[in-house]
Amino acid sequence: MTTKEGKNIVVKIKATNMNLTPAIENYVRVKLMLLEKSLIFFGKESGELIFEVEIGKTTHHHHKGEVFRAEINFNSDSTHFRSEAVKEDLYAAIDEAKDEMQGDLRKLKSKKFSLMREGGARLKKLLWFGRE
Numbered sequence: 001m002t003t004k005e006g007k008n009i010v011v012k013i014k015a016t017n018m019n020l021t022p023a024i025e026n027y028v029r030v031k032l033m034l035l036e037k038s039l040i041f042f043g044k045e046s047g048e049l050i051f052e053v054e055i056g057k058t059t060h061h062h063h064k065g066e067v068f069r070a071e072i073n074f075n076s077d078s079t080h081f082r083s084e085a086v087k088e089d090l091y092a093a094i095d096e097a098k099d100e101m102q103g104d105l106r107k108l109k110s111k112k113f114s115l116m117r118e119g120g121a122r123l124k125k126l127l128w129f130g131r132e
Helices: 022-033 090-129
Strands: 008-016 048-057 068-076 079-087
Touching: 008 022, 022 048, 022 090, 048 090, 068 090, 079 090
Parallel strands: 008 048
Antiparallel strands: 048 068, 068 079
């Protein structure tokens, strides 16, 4: 997969204590593609964005149903994010982990935009006062 900016997205999916079906793998890939808008500041040096996803059942000893776990690790250049969710439904766990990852990526994106705006305002101020 690649982004609109031409950055290569590598998705590694691992299943623990369960079988990885094509439907689950496709669901994870679709959910990760929803994060594309938040990835514009990553992969400047290597151009590669790596998502490592681990999904699976936590243990076999639950008497009232199964408990699923989804973990997403994101690596790019020197940046690392991690999100994890535990739910009774596998798809709900994947959704929650994706939402947590999206929140972290959005926070960093807004922080970078704020720094850019602040720098522009300082430059404008320097140029304006330099006219006197």
